Amino acid sequence: MPLLAGAATAIGAVGAILALADVGSPLRGPLTLFFLLAAPSAALAAALRGLEPFGRVLASVAGAIAVNMLVAQGMLAVHRWSVRGGIVVVTAISALLLLLVVVRRWRGRTARRQAS
Template identity: 35%
Template sequence: MRTNRTVLTWVLAIACAAGAVIALADIHTPARLILTPLFLLVVPGASVVGLLRDRDPLAALTVGAAASLVINVLLAEAMLLFDAWSPRAGVATIAVLGGFMWVLRSLYRGNGSVHTEQGAGSR
């Protein structure tokens, strides 16, 4: 079960990276229609879920999906408001935001190998 989850995670990560590269390099291919929206929807949600990894899995996935939609809609509205619509800039912004949240999670939670208990009510 753990191996299947790891393989699925890597396949999804590679597909998202390919979607970002295809959009940033402006490569016209039929895969662009699937991989770029996959990147735009998965990266913000996965970043938020990474910040909530000790919570209830269903709640974390729900918050991640909602955050992904909110981030993408706010980005699109801001780009339209400032008359700066650019799909490449949107993909780059999502990539930078996802990277920032990954760094934030790494600094806040550590690398995940050390777990210290704090207080009487900790799990």
């Protein structure tokens, strides 16, 4: 399983780099789409740790689609739409969500240690 997660991370990173560098590769579209679905999905799946596996996958993919649509709608509303900007914003939202999950887990461990 760690090998699969590492491969998915590498594929997503390559997709983001190809899109940000504006490389004219035929793989740019599919790999960028993979990144735009995988990054928010992974962050949401980490936040939804208590759900059953199927529900967790379904909720995280639906949430990733919602995040992408909200980013696109927000950027269009302020007349600042760009592919690079969309990738940067989705990356920032995903990273912030993962950071919040890590901080929440760290604080939970600290509170449990103090109570013991």
